[in-house]
Amino acid sequence: MLVADKISREDILTELFNIGVGQAASTLSDIIDKRIGLTIPNVRILDAATGKIELDKYLLQVAEGAVMVSSISFDSQLEGKVSLLFPADKMHHFIDLCLHENRDDLVDNLEFTDIDFDTIKEIGNIVINSIIGELSNTVNIPVEYTLPEIDVLNNASADHFVNCEDCRLVLMMFLAFNIEGTEIAGAVVINMTLKSLDEILNEIDRLYNGR
Amino acid sequence: MDSILPGVLNCINEGIVIITEDLEITYWNPFMEKLSGKWSGEVLGQKVDQILPSLCRPFFYSAVKRLATVGNPVFFSAAMHRKLVSQDHRVNLKMNRVSVDGKVALLLEFIDVTNQFQRISQLRDYVSQLSHLNSQLKQKEKVIEKLAYYDKLTGVANRALFDKFADKYLSIAKQRGTMLGFMFVDVNEFKLINDTYGHNTGDKVMTRVASLLTESTRKNDIVCRYGGDEFLVLLPDIRTYKDYQAIAERIETNKKQCIVQDGYNICLSLSIGISFYPDDGATLDDLIAKADEYMYVNKHESRERQDNM
Amino acid sequence: MTKVLIVDDSKFSQKITYSFLNQYSEEIEFIFASDGQEGLEKFLEAHPDFMIVDLLMPKLRGQDLIEKAKQVDQEAKVIVLSADVQNRVRDVVEKMGVLSFINKPLDDKKAKMICDIIGNGARGR
Numbered sequence: 001m002l003v004a005d006k007i008s009r010e011d012i013l014t015e016l017f018n019i020g021v022g023q024a025a026s027t028l029s030d031i032i033d034k035r036i037g038l039t040i041p042n043v044r045i046l047d048a049a050t051g052k053i054e055l056d057k058y059l060l061q062v063a064e065g066a067v068m069v070s071s072i073s074f075d076s077q078l079e080g081k082v083s084l085l086f087p088a089d090k091m092h093h094f095i096d097l098c099l100h101e102n103r104d105d106l107v108d109n110l111e112f113t114d115i116d117f118d119t120i121k122e123i124g125n126i127v128i129n130s131i132i133g134e135l136s137n138t139v140n141i142p143v144e145y146t147l148p149e150i151d152v153l154n155n156a157s158a159d160h161f162v163n164c165e166d167c168r169l170v171l172m173m174f175l176a177f178n179i180e181g182t183e184i185a186g187a188v189v190i191n192m193t194l195k196s197l198d199e200i201l202n203e204i205d206r207l208y209n210g211r
Numbered sequence: 212m213d214s215i216l217p218g219v220l221n222c223i224n225e226g227i228v229i230i231t232e233d234l235e236i237t238y239w240n241p242f243m244e245k246l247s248g249k250w251s252g253e254v255l256g257q258k259v260d261q262i263l264p265s266l267c268r269p270f271f272y273s274a275v276k277r278l279a280t281v282g283n284p285v286f287f288s289a290a291m292h293r294k295l296v297s298q299d300h301r302v303n304l305k306m307n308r309v310s311v312d313g314k315v316a317l318l319l320e321f322i323d324v325t326n327q328f329q330r331i332s333q334l335r336d337y338v339s340q341l342s343h344l345n346s347q348l349k350q351k352e353k354v355i356e357k358l359a360y361y362d363k364l365t366g367v368a369n370r371a372l373f374d375k376f377a378d379k380y381l382s383i384a385k386q387r388g389t390m391l392g393f394m395f396v397d398v399n400e401f402k403l404i405n406d407t408y409g410h411n412t413g414d415k416v417m418t419r420v421a422s423l424l425t426e427s428t429r430k431n432d433i434v435c436r437y438g439g440d441e442f443l444v445l446l447p448d449i450r451t452y453k454d455y456q457a458i459a460e461r462i463e464t465n466k467k468q469c470i471v472q473d474g475y476n477i478c479l480s481l482s483i484g485i486s487f488y489p490d491d492g493a494t495l496d497d498l499i500a501k502a503d504e505y506m507y508v509n510k511h512e513s514r515e516r517q518d519n520m
Numbered sequence: 521m522t523k524v525l526i527v528d529d530s531k532f533s534q535k536i537t538y539s540f541l542n543q544y545s546e547e548i549e550f551i552f553a554s555d556g557q558e559g560l561e562k563f564l565e566a567h568p569d570f571m572i573v574d575l576l577m578p579k580l581r582g583q584d585l586i587e588k589a590k591q592v593d594q595e596a597k598v599i600v601l602s603a604d605v606q607n608r609v610r611d612v613v614e615k616m617g618v619l620s621f622i623n624k625p626l627d628d629k630k631a632k633m634i635c636d637i638i639g640n641g642a643r644g645r
Binding site: 007008011012014015016018019021022023025026029030034035036038039040134138208 | 577602608
C-alpha cells in the first residue's frame with residue numbers, strides 16, 4: 001500500500017470543505033460574472049475552549065471588532081450552528097464588487113441598508129449551502145436549516161459563536177475570496193456536538209473504508 | 212382547508228409561483244401577474260426559465276436541483292439579480308421545497324423591494340447633496356479664516372492672528388522658562404519707493420519683503436504685517452542665543468538687498484529691532500514697545516551711516 | 521505499466537483518487553506528490569505517463585505546475601481534478617492543453633472516465 005500515512009480527520013474535512021468552498025465560488029462567480037480567486041481553507045477541529053481562543057485571535061485582527069455574520073442552526077440528526085464571519089468594514093467593498101458598483105464615499109462605514117443585508121444573505125446562503133450541502137451529501141446525513149440570519153456585531157467575541165455546553169466542538173476554517181485584487185478574508189465557525197462530528201467521521205470511515 | 216388555500220395565495224401581496232422539479236409552472240398568483248405583466252393563463256404548464264429568461268443561468272438550475280434533492284431554502288437578492296421578473300420591479304426571490312404525498316413541489320416567492328431601492332437611492336442623493344454642501348461650507352470657512360487672520364496683500368499673518376499666537380507663546384515661554392523673541396522690521400524709505408515707482412509697485416515690494424522674512428525665519432516663527440510698512444516676527448521657543456543668532460544672521464544677509472520689481476532696480480534696506488522675553492519685559496505691550504524702540508535706534512544708526520557716506 | 525503521478529495537497533484526496541483508479545485498472549503504477557513544487561520535481565524525475573493535478577495547492581498552484589510541465593514537455597498528459605469548479609477557471613486551464621478537467625468530488629463515473637483516458641493513452645503509445 002503506497003498511501004500508508006494515517007489520514008487525519010482534519011485532512012478529510014479540509015478536503016470536503018474545499019469542495020464546498022469551490023462550489024460556492026463557482027456559484028458566486030456565475031452570478032456576479034467575475035472570476036474569484038480562492039485560497040486553501042484548512043479545517044481545524046478544536047475543543048470549545050481552544051476554539052474560543054483561536055476565534056478571538058481572528059476577531060482581534062478585524063477592524064473595531066465589527067463583523068458581519070451569517071448564521072444558521074440545525075438540530076435534527078446533526079446538531080449545531082454554522083457562522084460565516086466577514087470583517088464588517090470590508091463588506092461595502094465586497095458588496096460593490098458583487099454588484100459591479102463603485103461608491104468610494106460609502107466604503108468603510110459600518111452602516112448597512114436592507115439591500116446590503118439581502119446581498120449578504122444571498123452570499124451567506126451560497127457559502128453555507130455549498131459547505132454544509134457537500135458535507136451532508138457526502139456522508140448521506142440530511143441537514144435541515146433555514147435561510148441564514150444576518151447580523152452586524154460590534155466588538156464581537158468568540159462567545160457569540162461558540163457554545164461550551166453539551167461537549168461541543170469547534171470546526172474552524174479561514175477562507176478568502178479574491179475578487180479583482182481585493183481579498184475578503186472570512187472565517188467559518190461550526191459549533192457542533194461531539195456526537196455529530198463522530199457521526200460524520202464514522203460515516204466517512206465507512207464510505208471510504210477499504211479504499 | 213384545501214379549498215381556501217388558493218384563495219389565500221391569491222390575496223398575498225407577494226409573487227407566488229409553484230413549479231415542479233422539471234421547472235413546469237403549476238401556479239402563478241395575481242400579484243405575480245402584476246409583477247411580471249404575464250397572465251396566469253399564458254404561463255401555466257410552461258417552463259419557468261422560459262417565462263423568466265433571467266433564470267436561464269447555471270446557478271438557477273443547480274439551485275433547483277439541490278433544493279429538490281436536499282431541500283434547504285435558497286435566496287436570490289434583488290441587488291445581485293436585476294430584472295428578475297421585469298424591468299420595473301426589484302424583487303428578492305426565496306425558494307422552498309414543499310413535499311405533498313411524496314411529490315415534490317418548489318415554492319418561489321417573489322418579494323417586491325422596489326420601494327426600498329427607491330428610498331435608499333433617495334437617501335444616497337440626500338447624503339451626497341449634504342456632503343457636497345458640507346465641503347462647500349468648509350471651503351468658505353477657510354476663506355473666512357484667511358480673511359480674518361491673514362493680511363490680504365502679503366498673505367502673512369495679520370495683527371489679529373499675531374495677538375492670538377503671541378499670547379499663547381508668551382504663556383508657554385513662561386511655563387517652560389524658554390525665551391520668546393519679538394522682531395520689529397521696518398522698510399526704510401518705503402514712502403520714497405511708493406512715490407518713485409507708484410503704489411502698485413510699492414505693494415509688490417511689500418509682498419517681496421514678506422516672503423523674504425518668511426524665508427529667513429523658521430517654520431514655526433510667525434511673520435505678521437503689523438502696519439503699513441512694518442512687520443513683526445514672533446520667534447517662539449528660543450533656547451539659546453545660538454538659535455537667535457542663526458535667525459539674525461540670515462536676516463542680516465537679506466537686510467540690504469537690491470531686487471528687480473516691474474523692471475526697476477530697487478535697493479531695499481530694513482531696520483530691525485529685537486526684544487526678548489524675559490530680558491526685555493514680561494508683557495506683550497512692553498516687549499513690542501521695546502522691539503519698536505530698538506528698531507528706531509537701528510534706523511537712526513543706519514541713517515547716520517548713510518549720511519556719513 | 522502506466523505511470524500516473526497524483527498531485528494533491530490532501531492525503532485524503534490522494535487516497536480516494538488512488539483507490540478509485542486502482543479498482544478500474546491494475547496496470548497503473550502510482551506516484552504521489554503533496555504540493556505543486558513536489559509535483560514538478562517528481563514529474564521531472566519520474567517522467568510519468570499521466571499527471572492528475574489539483575489546482576488549489578500550496579507552494580506552486582496547479583495552474584503553474586501545468587505551465588511548467590508543458591514548458592519541459594509540450595506533450596505532457598495532464599488531467600485536472602479540482603474543487604475550483606468556476607467556469608472562468610476551467611476556461612483558462614483548458615486552454616493550457618489539458619486532457620480533461622474533472623470536478624471534485626470524484627465518483628465512479630468520473631473515475632471510469634479518467635481510466636478510459638489513461639487506457640487509451642497507454643494503448644496509443
